[in-house]
Amino acid sequence: xxxxxxxxxxxxxxxxxxxxxxxxxxxxxxxxxxxxxxxxxxxxxxxxxxxxxxxxxxxxxxxxxxxxxxxxxxxxxxxxxxxxxxxxxxxxxxxxxxxxxxxxxxxxxxxxxxxxxxxxxxxxxxxxxxxxxxxxxxxxxxxxxxxxxxxxxxxxxxxxxxxxxxxxxxxxxxxxxxxxxxxxxxxxxxxxxxxxxxxxxxxxxxxxxxxxxxxxxxxxxxxxxxxxxxxxxxxxxxxxxxxxxxxxxxxxxxxxxxxxxxxxxxxxxxxxxxxxxxxxxxxxxxxxxxxxxxxxxxxxxxxxxxxxxxxxxxxxxxxxxxxxxxxxxxxxxxxxxxxxxxxxxxxxxxxxxxxxxxxxxxxxxxxxxxxxxxxxxxxxxxxxxxxxxxxxxxxxxxxxxxxxxxxxxxxxxxxxxxxxxxxxxxxxxxxxxxxxxxxxxxxxxxxxxxx
Amino acid sequence: xxxxxxxxxxxxxxxxxxxxxxxxxxxxxxxxxxxxxxxxxxxxxxxxxxxxxxxxxxxxxxxxxxxxxxxxxxxxxxxxxxxxxxxxxxxxxxxxxxxxxxxxxxxxxxxxxxxxxxxxxxxxxxxxxxxxxxxxxxxxxxxxxx
Numbered sequence: 371x372x373x374x375x376x377x378x379x380x381x382x383x384x385x386x387x388x389x390x391x392x393x394x395x396x397x398x399x400x401x402x403x404x405x406x407x408x409x410x411x412x413x414x415x416x417x418x419x420x421x422x423x424x425x426x427x428x429x430x431x432x433x434x435x436x437x438x439x440x441x442x443x444x445x446x447x448x449x450x451x452x453x454x455x456x457x458x459x460x461x462x463x464x465x466x467x468x469x470x471x472x473x474x475x476x477x478x479x480x481x482x483x484x485x486x487x488x489x490x491x492x493x494x495x496x497x498x499x500x501x502x503x504x505x506x507x508x509x510x511x512x513x514x515x516x517x518x519x520x521x522x523x524x525x526x527x528x529x530x531x532x533x534x535x536x537x538x539x540x541x542x543x544x545x546x547x548x549x550x551x552x553x554x555x556x557x558x559x560x561x562x563x564x565x566x567x568x569x570x571x572x573x574x575x576x577x578x579x580x581x582x583x584x585x586x587x588x589x590x591x592x593x594x595x596x597x598x599x600x601x602x603x604x605x606x607x608x609x610x611x612x613x614x615x616x617x618x619x620x621x622x623x624x625x626x627x628x629x630x631x632x633x634x635x636x637x638x639x640x641x642x643x644x645x646x647x648x649x650x651x652x653x654x655x656x657x658x659x660x661x662x663x664x665x666x667x668x669x670x671x672x673x674x675x676x677x678x679x680x681x682x683x684x685x686x687x688x689x690x691x692x693x694x695x696x697x698x699x700x701x702x703x704x705x706x707x708x709x710x711x712x713x714x715x716x717x718x719x720x721x722x723x724x725x726x727x728x729x730x731x732x733x734x735x736x737x738x739x740x741x742x743x744x745x746x747x748x749x750x751x752x753x754x755x756x757x758x759x760x761x762x763x764x765x766x767x768x769x770x771x772x773x774x775x776x777x778x779x780x781x782x783x784x785x786x787x788x789x790x791x792x793x794x795x796x797x798x799x800x801x802x803x804x805x806x807x808x809x810x811x812x813x814x815x816x817x818x819x820x821x
Numbered sequence: 822x823x824x825x826x827x828x829x830x831x832x833x834x835x836x837x838x839x840x841x842x843x844x845x846x847x848x849x850x851x852x853x854x855x856x857x858x859x860x861x862x863x864x865x866x867x868x869x870x871x872x873x874x875x876x877x878x879x880x881x882x883x884x885x886x887x888x889x890x891x892x893x894x895x896x897x898x899x900x901x902x903x904x905x906x907x908x909x910x911x912x913x914x915x916x917x918x919x920x921x922x923x924x925x926x927x928x929x930x931x932x933x934x935x936x937x938x939x940x941x942x943x944x945x946x947x948x949x950x951x952x953x954x955x956x957x958x959x960x961x962x963x964x965x966x967x
Contacts, residue, residue: 451859451861495863495912499863499912500912510916511912511916512916512919512920512923515919515920515923516923519923519924519925522920522923523924523926526863526866526867529863530863530867533863533864533867544859544861544864
């Protein structure tokens with residue numbers, strides 16, 4: 371979460387010329403952080419497409435070095451105010467591996483419950499308040515509030531439900547303070563958890579209604595044969611842990627992730643671009659993480675109700691239309707409400723809120739499904755339990771190449787559109803990814819030239 | 822504005838952006854109901870719920886002299902867009918107030934105080950003119966709260 375200082379008013383500048391067209395969005399609206407888009411077309415051919423991230427880097431990986439292990443989850447949580455758990459929990463899992471401990475089932479369940487809360491609040495905010503206006507031809511959520519107040523009312527209640535779960539389990543609605551390496555500082559009270567049951571039952575119905583409403587939108591006719599990458603767990607729709615799988619045959623333990631996927635610096639972006647080391651010809655290394663990737667890979671593990679909702683929304687087991695990610699987000703919201711309800715009903719206050727942890731040297735990996743996609747962590751600790759190495763690969767960094775790839779296809783297919791309409795479509799295309807630009811910007815390859 | 826619920830919006834580790842939390846702290850110390858908030862819109866709307874008198878204090882960037890305080894009777898007229906900045910997906914104070922108005926969730930009494938900031942760097946201290954304005958504002962709100 372950032373201070374308010376630097377958000378410029380969204381400015382757009384489009385210029386139509388006879389043969390050369392430039393589409394520029396100087397400051398993208400309705401995304402987290404600061405990014406821009408630049409497209410240059412000449413004689414009906416795309417010369418250049420740049421999804422630029424100019425959010426300044428924050429050097430988290432460097433500032434973690436030398437820190438004692440138990441500080442790491444709370445520090446990394448600060449990377450994002452929308453999905454702090456992706457950092458807090460990914461770091462905790464990695465450090466628990468490094469320290470040689472395994473948490474108990476009640477701790478694991480509580481973590482999954484908190485994560486369901488994060489999915490609910492993040493997905494609903496994006497789908498209803500930020501992405502839906504694109505489909506309604508409205509400028510922002512305020513216009514929806516005026517036109518469809520009941521949609522905004524429902525979305526706000528759902529979002530609050532997600533935040534309240536984080537508040538009760540995590541100790542605070544944003545940047546939880548009750549979670550640590552090994553578990554929780556204090557287990558939540560059974561009565562407080564049980565109080566969510568009715569609200570979650572309502573949440574299942576509310577997310578279903580919103581999904582069905584969004585399914586009536588007119589979706590641009592565009593599909594891409596994505597390389598989908600997500601976690602997979604043998605027993606559940608993966609959220610907090612699993613192996614990393616793809617629809618092109620990958621099935622990897624976490625410690626092999628970086629052998630198959632890398633990150634590179636490109637001149638036009640402050641954020642590293644993730645790439646697939648074995649991408650098919652013509653993909654330029656692009657791959658997809660996030661709701662559609664999860665849905666396509668793990669559809670079979672959704673609940674009957676979630677599958678039924680998908681069907682009602684016109685989706686089969688594979689969704690390769692990125693604009694329909696708004697539907698997938700609501701299907702995942704319904705799933706998260708159901709899953710949270712199951713965990714709430716089964717909850718008993720555990721005897722121990724956290725497993726005992728002793729510092730030692732070690733190495734560990736962690737990965738969770740942030741609302742926007744897999745968020746990968748790797749740490750090494752020295753004998754005192756201090757961080758000697760840290761590496762974090764956030765989801766939006768991984769999606770950047772795919773965002774540019776989608777933009778290229780979308781622009782090429784819609785060159786007959788007016789500049790204004792094309793600009794709108796491009797922004798909508800970027801928002802398919804719910805990009806969290808602040809999170810993505812975590813490293814700058816700084817080169818000093820001296821003469 | 823009798824017995825108001827005060828929301829101090831801002832980030833106390835970004836210099837003058839911390840003016841909202843600073844005022845909230847000062848009023849809480851005088852026994853008033855005051856909380857600190859980051860400024861995320863949906864949270865603000867949730868805090869409006871069930872409250873008749875709400876006072877919001879936030880840092881402002883309008884180009885006025887640092888320490889300038891502006892008072893907006895937000896229950897009666899729209900909050901000018903563009904004065905209060907917050908980057909989380911651009912759903913912030915002004916959007917929250919107007920959205921709450923559109924869905925009928927605006928408190929009957931809602932006053933927003935904007936305090937013009939000068940410095941937004943990392944740091945936990947307010948600049949001198951902002952601090953002076955904040956201290957005066959604490960007095961004003963405390964006095965009006967009866």
